[in-house]
Amino acid sequence: MTDKDQLPALKAGNKTQFSILVRDHHHALVALAIPIVGFSEAEEVVQIAWIKAYKAIASFEGKSKIRTWLSRIVINEAKMQLRARKKETLFSDLAGDGSDSDALADRFTQTGHWATPPATWHYDSPEALLMSDDLAQCLDRILTAMPNNQRAILEMRDSSELPFGEICNNLSISASNARVLLHRARAHLFKLVDHYQETGEC
Amino acid sequence: MLKCREVVDEADQFLSDDLPRHRQWRFRFHLLICKHCSRYVHQFQALKDATSFMHRKASDEEISRIMDSIDD
Numbered sequence: 001m002t003d004k005d006q007l008p009a010l011k012a013g014n015k016t017q018f019s020i021l022v023r024d025h026h027h028a029l030v031a032l033a034i035p036i037v038g039f040s041e042a043e044e045v046v047q048i049a050w051i052k053a054y055k056a057i058a059s060f061e062g063k064s065k066i067r068t069w070l071s072r073i074v075i076n077e078a079k080m081q082l083r084a085r086k087k088e089t090l091f092s093d094l095a096g097d098g099s100d101s102d103a104l105a106d107r108f109t110q111t112g113h114w115a116t117p118p119a120t121w122h123y124d125s126p127e128a129l130l131m132s133d134d135l136a137q138c139l140d141r142i143l144t145a146m147p148n149n150q151r152a153i154l155e156m157r158d159s160s161e162l163p164f165g166e167i168c169n170n171l172s173i174s175a176s177n178a179r180v181l182l183h184r185a186r187a188h189l190f191k192l193v194d195h196y197q198e199t200g201e202c
Numbered sequence: 203m204l205k206c207r208e209v210v211d212e213a214d215q216f217l218s219d220d221l222p223r224h225r226q227w228r229f230r231f232h233l234l235i236c237k238h239c240s241r242y243v244h245q246f247q248a249l250k251d252a253t254s255f256m257h258r259k260a261s262d263e264e265i266s267r268i269m270d271s272i273d274d
Contacts (some may be wrong), residue, residue, distance in 0.1 A: 015269065022268045024261035041210065047271055054272045072234065104210060112205030117238035118245060126251035140257060157254035190249055 003066045011058050018054060024148035025067055028159050029074045035152035036078040045081050049074045071160035075170060103187040119198035142192050153178055154185035204232040209239040213246050
């Protein structure tokens with residue numbers, strides 16, 4: 001069901017429809033909150049965000065995807081929690097480009113040509129590409145091990161589909177820095193999926 | 203002549219239509235002559251499209267917990 005199909009019932013306060021929204025987006029929102037407030041507080045932040053979203057959804061105009069709208073509520077709530085606890089924001093830790101190198105660097109020769117070209121991937125749809133149970137566990141491991149700043153940008157851009165400029169504002173980083181971080185995050189995922197597609201293992 | 207390494211670095215900008223025109227042509231030409239990079243760019247786009255689906259659906263218990271907190 002598309003966002004457009006869901007919206008009338010959601011705006012009318014239909015709780016069954018809202019529970020479908022929770023089912024589809026809760027884990028993505030927790031994953032978004034983790035690099036901002038940390039693992040232990042992410043669930044609580046998202047729980048509060050859901051309450052606020054339920055109260056506000058009647059005024060949602062549908063100009064963005066629902067996931068994007070929910071993500072903005074989570075990010076605002078996460079910022080408020082950090083301020084309330086008088087924490088130096090984790091956002092400040094997110095600003096640097098870190099020392100992590102490009103995960104695909106070892107796939108190239110010194111002259112810049114492929115030494116190990118990508119495997120041919122087999123998948124029925126984008127939804128199916130990352131959905132296998134085996135891969136899901138490896139994906140969790142990769143995301144957990146990923147530097148905070150890379151994970152934050154990956155979740156904000158590719159999962160929440162926030163505009164690039166908004167992400168740079170949220171994280172107080174330059175567009176060029178954000179591009180480097182996003183590139184590195186995606187390279188980690190590409191390497192994982194490529195290896196899984198080639199070997200069936202990860 | 204564009205190197206494969208540069209194709210990987212510029213793939214996102216290419217797919218977002220964000221490369222200056224001359225670099226876009228250079229990129230397109232490289233894809234015509236390099237099957238590895240052509241495959242990379244195609245699969246990179248698929249991965250980008252897949253990322254919004256990478257998170258599992260919430261369990262019934264998780265949904266109940268959230269819905270209960272809304273009812274409170």
